[in-house]
Amino acid sequence: MKIDGGCHCGAIAYEAEIDPDMVSICHCTDCQTLSGTAFRVVIFASEENFRLTRGTPKAYVKTAESGNRRVQAFCAECGSPIYATSADDGPKSYGIRVGTARQRADLKPRRQIWHRSAAPWLPGIEGLATKEMG
Incomplete structure (x- = not known):
């Protein structure tokens, strides 16, 4: 499936080809x-x-507890996280x-990842499949 989008203020735009079956809710801290x-x-x-x-x-590199380094990319103008x-x-x-x-x-x-960190008060999403990552 082809998608496109961007930040709130319009300074950043992208397009991508994705598999809609891989949409995930991430509960990591x-x-x-x-x-x-x-x-x-x-x-x-x-x-590709x-x-x-x-x-x-703008990019910010976050080092996770595991030691993995992840680039967090966001709009420097409006602050929207992009990827x-x-x-x-x-x-x-x-x-x-x-x-x-x-x-x-x-x-x-279609799934939840890092579910062990999910806020205990979240209603209505328990029916989704869960998978622990890491």
Whole structure:
């Protein structure tokens, strides 16, 4: 499925080819803190299937408890998070923030990851499949 989107102010835009069956709710504590909410919804695109069409995001490198380094890319103007990818060499996968996609209404989450960090008060999502990562 082809998607396109960008930041809130329009300074950053992208397009990507994604598999809509891979939309995930991530409950990791990094996503909670970086999104400012209980979880983040992401869809993954390989490097060859993701392209910026306008602007250059600002990047912040976050080192996880595991030691993995992740580039967090966001708009320097409005602060919208756009994607995360690995900071290391090798093929990249882009974790696109579903809220930035124009097609977000069609991108229903199919799984939850890092579920052990989920806020205990979250109602209504327990029926989704869960998978522990890491």
